[in-house]
Amino acid sequence: MPAEMIRRERIFNTLRKVFERYGFSPLESPALESWELLSKKGGLGEEAVKDIFRFKDKAGREVGLRFDLTVPLARIVVANPQLPKPFKRYQISRVWRYEEVRRGRYREFWQADIDVVGSASMLADAEVLAVAVDALQALGFKRFYIRLNDRKVLENLVTLAGIPSQKFLPTCRALDKLQKIGTKKVGEELKVLGIKRKSIQKVFSFIGLKGTNRELLKKAKRLGVQVANLEEVLRYAKEYGIVENLKVDFSLARGLDYYTGPVYEAMISGKEEIGAVAAGGRYDDLIKLFGGPPTPATGISFGVERIDALLAERKIEIPSTKTKVFVANATPQVRVEALHLAQHLRTDGLAVETDVMERKLERQLEYADSLGIPYVLILGKKELEKSVVRVRDMKKRVEEEVSMKKVSEWLQKRGQ
């Protein structure tokens, strides 16, 4: 509905502005991709692939609707090797994921992504995190934090725990469900994968470590786990002034197969049950996987629906229409003059509605009121003779006469 869409556009515009401040440029990718690309091993991963909308086109080729904005980006990078690196793009678009159809609706989400393609430096990860912090603040969130881990840490851990490396990705997929299904069920999933009890215990004891960022890194090092990436990200994050927003959390795994380095999830304090409002990480192998040269990359994706739900909870008053004024005719004989006045005000850049229903005055006023249009100009024969209009403030329910010549200025002075 328009009121929701106006709220959503505010989110889009806020994000866009922050992204552009960091030098990210807009890009659009197609919604349809070949099934081969979407389901490629080492890409999204087998669990995600199950949720892709998949079908055959008329030529019999299998295609699917994009599941995320990262896979299509990687394909574009492969197809355009001439792009200067780093290629920093943002995209605010829909993705589709299968879920049981309710009331005839399908699962479509809006995602807002930024990615830095071509940089292996942790500077890029720190920048992505700085954008996330800036964006969440610009959206109006005061208390939030970003969970931070590194797939390299988990890989290291899995090896130290004696788990064979081919079970690393399935382990990550299982760990990704910790917050949803709890430790016990994740433990059972790991058991089903054929991982030994002792190994599972080792993993759980490590990912359950608590403490400040500094303490956690120290403990990890003591256990022989490599944390060089995390140290570097935190060092740069300090320079970006966002280190206070980062919370090292060894239990963070992320569910998609393509992550290879730092991974992150932004949480709103006290609203953890809603899940991450933004999430991402480094995926250094994806572009190579799709046939391009080895190209490191990192990025984050904002979940627009979740952000919207949280902002809606706060009941910030947002106008339900962008229309500033309705020009009403008191009688059909002055309809044409009302129309001329509306056109004149539009030339001055005002957002104006006028009657296109051939309605009586009262019904015109009801309509303007139902939409929440703040001002109505009433034009009748009497007003026309005097070259004035009656301006009704729809909130205060007061009217005043304003000269026809000055009404545009009068309205422009009153910001909505």
Next chain:
Amino acid sequence: MPAEMIRRERIFNTLRKVFERYGFSPLESPALESWELLSKKGGLGEEAVKDIFRFKDKAGREVGLRFDLTVPLARIVVANPQLPKPFKRYQISRVWRYEEVRRGRYREFWQADIDVVGSASMLADAEVLAVAVDALQALGFKRFYIRLNDRKVLENLVTLAGIPSQKFLPTCRALDKLQKIGTKKVGEELKVLGIKRKSIQKVFSFIGLKGTNRELLKKAKRLGVQVANLEEVLRYAKEYGIVENLKVDFSLARGLDYYTGPVYEAMISGKEEIGAVAAGGRYDDLIKLFGGPPTPATGISFGVERIDALLAERKIEIPSTKTKVFVANATPQVRVEALHLAQHLRTDGLAVETDVMERKLERQLEYADSLGIPYVLILGKKELEKSVVRVRDMKKRVEEEVSMKKVSEWLQKRGQ
């Protein structure tokens, strides 16, 4: 690519602004709809339906990607009977139409639609046409016209020519191809429909009528064809100041089945071969067809790709990046200070990039240049000591020293 996307966003923003000036509010509809809705008889029509991307979801239900933005709008109107009327919405989104796949790409188009739902008055059609004229002017087109006809005129004509009414829609679909395949082939298609030679001749002689709007309406009336809608649209169009842009053309039919009244197509003079840049019409029966109460509606759809192609031809210089400045470090030792300066400039609202590749100065400059970033700030040890930066104007290839404190102001003064 970003440069194309920046050009496209200018089109979106221009259209959005004009739409909002007329009181249209944003709305988004899902990309996926049930096949039953998309293929409903009397809706898009059998020729269009062939081009819909159609597939089965996991539950075995048939769904399709939207072919236009009108059918999903009609469904939303049916589902939300509480919406105040007129419901004036705009939507800038993608639609999908099947076409032979070339180089792995699928047919996705951007459409920008406005619709007035709930008004049977020709005032609504005139307003839609006024928005079209305003929008095309705002986009920078100087010479264009809108072809105008009425499905009621064609219905009347078909009856007068002795063609059975059940052949009316197939006749419209055939006439819609006139500009693409020519009179001869359309005549053959009509013959295949079982329409008599004499009837075909009558139709062609009528739709071939030439003259001014006034002359055409006069001729039609003399032949007993009803032109009341067109007269009224033209009368209101005069009040909107757009009558000079309208060109009555009895050969205009439009291809979709749902049109019931005035139909329109905007053409750029001298660029007719590219086809209409905007097209639409009245569809008074569609909402009822989908199970709603009888609800008249009218609207127009802008073809963003065609508009973009025409604007690109003119080679209007549009910046290829939105980034205003790149903060370069002359040596890794001042990287952190460059980063601080970048963050400071961002706080002031500037769009800033900085090195995330750990590159040497020369490569940083090359990168900024390849992106078309207009200014580079160079920060070295020497500059840092003096609290200045070297500002390089990348176009003029000149440098000057600016104090660190004043550089934000210096940049803000220079509009991109």
